[in-house]
Amino acid sequence: MRERIGRGGVKKAVRDVRAVILAGGRGTRFWPLGRAAKPKQFLRITGREPMLLETVRRIRPLVPARRVTLVADAASTRLARKLLPRLPKESFLVEPLARNTAPALMLATARVWLDNPEAVVAVLPADHLIRDEARFLRTLRAGVEAAARERALVTFGIPPAYPATGYGYIRHDRESGRKIGGAVFYPVQGFKEKPNLAQADEYLASGDYAWNSGMFLWRADVFVEKLEIFAPEFMPAWTGMVEALRSGNRKKLRAAFALAPALSIDYALMEKVDGVLVADGDFGWSDVGAWSTLFEIWPRDGNGNACRGEVLALNAKNCLVWNPGRLTALVGVRNIVVVEAGDALLICDVALDQKVKDIVEALKKKKKHKKYI
Amino acid sequence: MRERIGRGGVKKAVRDVRAVILAGGRGTRFWPLGRAAKPKQFLRITGREPMLLETVRRIRPLVPARRVTLVADAASTRLARKLLPRLPKESFLVEPLARNTAPALMLATARVWLDNPEAVVAVLPADHLIRDEARFLRTLRAGVEAAARERALVTFGIPPAYPATGYGYIRHDRESGRKIGGAVFYPVQGFKEKPNLAQADEYLASGDYAWNSGMFLWRADVFVEKLEIFAPEFMPAWTGMVEALRSGNRKKLRAAFALAPALSIDYALMEKVDGVLVADGDFGWSDVGAWSTLFEIWPRDGNGNACRGEVLALNAKNCLVWNPGRLTALVGVRNIVVVEAGDALLICDVALDQKVKDIVEALKKKKKHKKYI
Numbered sequence: 099m100r101e102r103i104g105r106g107g108v109k110k111a112v113r114d115v116r117a118v119i120l121a122g123g124r125g126t127r128f129w130p131l132g133r134a135a136k137p138k139q140f141l142r143i144t145g146r147e148p149m150l151l152e153t154v155r156r157i158r159p160l161v162p163a164r165r166v167t168l169v170a171d172a173a174s175t176r177l178a179r180k181l182l183p184r185l186p187k188e189s190f191l192v193e194p195l196a197r198n199t200a201p202a203l204m205l206a207t208a209r210v211w212l213d214n215p216e217a218v219v220a221v222l223p224a225d226h227l228i229r230d231e232a233r234f235l236r237t238l239r240a241g242v243e244a245a246a247r248e249r250a251l252v253t254f255g256i257p258p259a260y261p262a263t264g265y266g267y268i269r270h271d272r273e274s275g276r277k278i279g280g281a282v283f284y285p286v287q288g289f290k291e292k293p294n295l296a297q298a299d300e301y302l303a304s305g306d307y308a309w310n311s312g313m314f315l316w317r318a319d320v321f322v323e324k325l326e327i328f329a330p331e332f333m334p335a336w337t338g339m340v341e342a343l344r345s346g347n348r349k350k351l352r353a354a355f356a357l358a359p360a361l362s363i364d365y366a367l368m369e370k371v372d373g374v375l376v377a378d379g380d381f382g383w384s385d386v387g388a389w390s391t392l393f394e395i396w397p398r399d400g401n402g403n404a405c406r407g408e409v410l411a412l413n414a415k416n417c418l419v420w421n422p423g424r425l426t427a428l429v430g431v432r433n434i435v436v437v438e439a440g441d442a443l444l445i446c447d448v449a450l451d452q453k454v455k456d457i458v459e460a461l462k463k464k465k466k467h468k469k470y471i
Numbered sequence: 472m473r474e475r476i477g478r479g480g481v482k483k484a485v486r487d488v489r490a491v492i493l494a495g496g497r498g499t500r501f502w503p504l505g506r507a508a509k510p511k512q513f514l515r516i517t518g519r520e521p522m523l524l525e526t527v528r529r530i531r532p533l534v535p536a537r538r539v540t541l542v543a544d545a546a547s548t549r550l551a552r553k554l555l556p557r558l559p560k561e562s563f564l565v566e567p568l569a570r571n572t573a574p575a576l577m578l579a580t581a582r583v584w585l586d587n588p589e590a591v592v593a594v595l596p597a598d599h600l601i602r603d604e605a606r607f608l609r610t611l612r613a614g615v616e617a618a619a620r621e622r623a624l625v626t627f628g629i630p631p632a633y634p635a636t637g638y639g640y641i642r643h644d645r646e647s648g649r650k651i652g653g654a655v656f657y658p659v660q661g662f663k664e665k666p667n668l669a670q671a672d673e674y675l676a677s678g679d680y681a682w683n684s685g686m687f688l689w690r691a692d693v694f695v696e697k698l699e700i701f702a703p704e705f706m707p708a709w710t711g712m713v714e715a716l717r718s719g720n721r722k723k724l725r726a727a728f729a730l731a732p733a734l735s736i737d738y739a740l741m742e743k744v745d746g747v748l749v750a751d752g753d754f755g756w757s758d759v760g761a762w763s764t765l766f767e768i769w770p771r772d773g774n775g776n777a778c779r780g781e782v783l784a785l786n787a788k789n790c791l792v793w794n795p796g797r798l799t800a801l802v803g804v805r806n807i808v809v810v811e812a813g814d815a816l817l818i819c820d821v822a823l824d825q826k827v828k829d830i831v832e833a834l835k836k837k838k839k840h841k842k843y844i
Binding site: 410436443445447450453 | 502503781783785786790794796797798799800801802803804807809811814815816817818819820823824826827830833834843
């Protein structure tokens with residue numbers, strides 16, 4: 099660890115931070131713009147750039163591109179390499195098998211560990227939106243400090259805005275917060291799976307629960323220590339991965355990967371580990387989970403319409419339109435999502451946009467419809 | 472007039488019937504499928520063929536194609552000639568100027584009159600739907616008899632289905648009906664312009680009013696007699712047209728055409744003439760005045776959706792979809808019209824489909840929007 103003199107004359111640690119971006123998601127909720135061959139993280143729905151590029155750009159003040167690793171399946175990796183042509187091949191880590199996030203993050207962490215065991219790994223999904231980027235970076239810097247100094251696994255909890263049933267929750271002890279770096283960290287008391295509405299209401303009322311953002315920080319050496327203690331069933335896979343990475347043998351890597359249980363990192367490790375810390379992720383986070391979430395991101399006209407593309411609206415209210423390159427005329431319609439993309443058109447009640455995935459499921463059932471997936 | 476022996480051994484007149492099809496309409500109510508360059512009569516919305524072709528086909532048992540004249544502006548005539556490539560050039564009568572229906576029908580009638588003054592002219596719009604074609608032909612045959620024998624101007628009144636404010640009405644004397652040919656004809660007591668709703672309610676309740684279908688029959692010689700008596704201000708134009716047609720001088724034709732007041736035939740002649748006869752047009756007529764009228768024509772699924780193109784509907788009701796060649800997915804939407812055509816998409820509340828013309832008006836106002844008209 100190097101040190102440098104900060105502005106106030108105080109010695110500041112210059113941490114070796116490595117970002118691991120989970121770029122392999124396969125969401126269907128943005129159909130028909132999002133397709134099997136073009137998942138959400140490659141869509142330009144939140145800004146001018148695909149969400150994956152925004153994720154890389156957003157962390158640049160803390161993590162230069164050369165310290166970013168993108169983890170994904172082979173198909174998403176091909177798309178990611180096209181988007182980031184300047185990154186070397188080594189920046190792209192292809193999952194040998196689809197086995198959920200735990201094996202993928204073990205592999206990414208093992209690579210970092212071989213390079214610098216004290217480096218801090220920041221795990222970031224490629225398809226989330228963060229509105230307050232300055233605040234996010236402050237929290238991320240503090241998280242790096244907490245992971246490095248406290249030797250803890252660290253996560254960010256999103257202050258819940260409503261009793262969501264679509265997210266996992268993190269229970270934390272609000273009384274025992276401690277300031278580390280620029281943020282307050284709380285001891286985690288438990289990870290909870292997606293609740294039903296009654297539970298979600300309780301969670302919200304108690305004030306002790308935050309949404310699980312799926313962002314994590316750990317020192318590589320701490321990660322393996324925790325794995326050994328709290329999830330020893332993963333150690334044969336870890337050892338195999340390290341050996342395969344050292345030798346560069348891809349067959350052995352695949353075999354080691356296959357040894358790891360196919361679990362999420364939350365389930366495999368986070369919820370078992372003692373001393374996990376959580377900071378408030380009050381930086382305008384959204385997982386952009388469905389079309390209607392874009393109402394919060396795109397500018398809206400006086401009638402609440404949010405549009406991409408040329409739109410002529412007569413007495414239309416609260417409509418979300420994605421139809422670049424064409425004219426959309428709306429007459430007297432309300433609360434609908436309109437998405438025109440290639441060979442398919444979606445018209446959906448705003449309140450039912452979670453059902454878009456049911457459309458994709460229905461399309462899978464007929465051979466003639468498969469081309470639309 | 473020739474005669475032939477009919478099935479029952481009764482002598483039947485073989486009338487010389489000429490159809491004059493008004494093919495120059497410029498409706499905007501089927502935007503974005505209907506465009507300035509492709510008006511409604513050229514759309515395949517009621518059946519497999521463009522409405523104009525269906526109009527020609529429908530009357531074929533009574534009027535062979537060689538006795539059909541299509542009257543339209545130059546642009547619509549070009550489209551019509553492409554649709555009817557076997558018809559000789561003479562079948563297409565180009566209006567020298569846009570001057571409403573009276574001058575156009577005078578010109579078409581003058582051509583017939585020069586050929587055979589006793590021929591019966593049947594004036595038919597190119598963009599109406601007739602569901603019961605057998606009944607229509609029976610009524611048309613009877614109308615030819617009435618026009619020929621009674622020397623009357625003849626029209627068909629549509630039994631009103633609701634208090635429409637979008638049609639003109641014909642008041643007729645239901646007590647004095649007389650059977651002529653295969654239909655009952657009533658003396659017309661007056662033509663009424665489009666009423667307000669209160670008037671339309673009265674018309675409907677009285678039973679004495681029918682919708683003006685815009686279909687007319689007259690003998691060519693009777694037409695000019697009536698014109699001379701009831702609309703003498705048109706005679707200079709008539710005389711000029713006849714002379715120009717005889718000489719084949721297009722400049723003179725244009726000049727004669729310009730002499731005629733630019734009025735509809737209803738206003739210029741029909742409502743002034745004594746002894747007009749009307750028969751019940753109870754043959755499933757529709758002027759196909761807006762997208763929602765297609766609900767009555769296209770097959771509907773169990774949820775009332777009527778679709779052209781591949782549609783996947785989840786909890787969608789009473790939607791009308793035109794989107795051939797693409798997939799349309801509907802989720803939870805109701806009572807909307809969806810039309811995808813080229814560079815434009817329309818989403819419209821079914822109850823507001825009359826406002827589609829307002830979209831076209833709005834498009835006219837911005838230069839960048841004119842390409843969509």
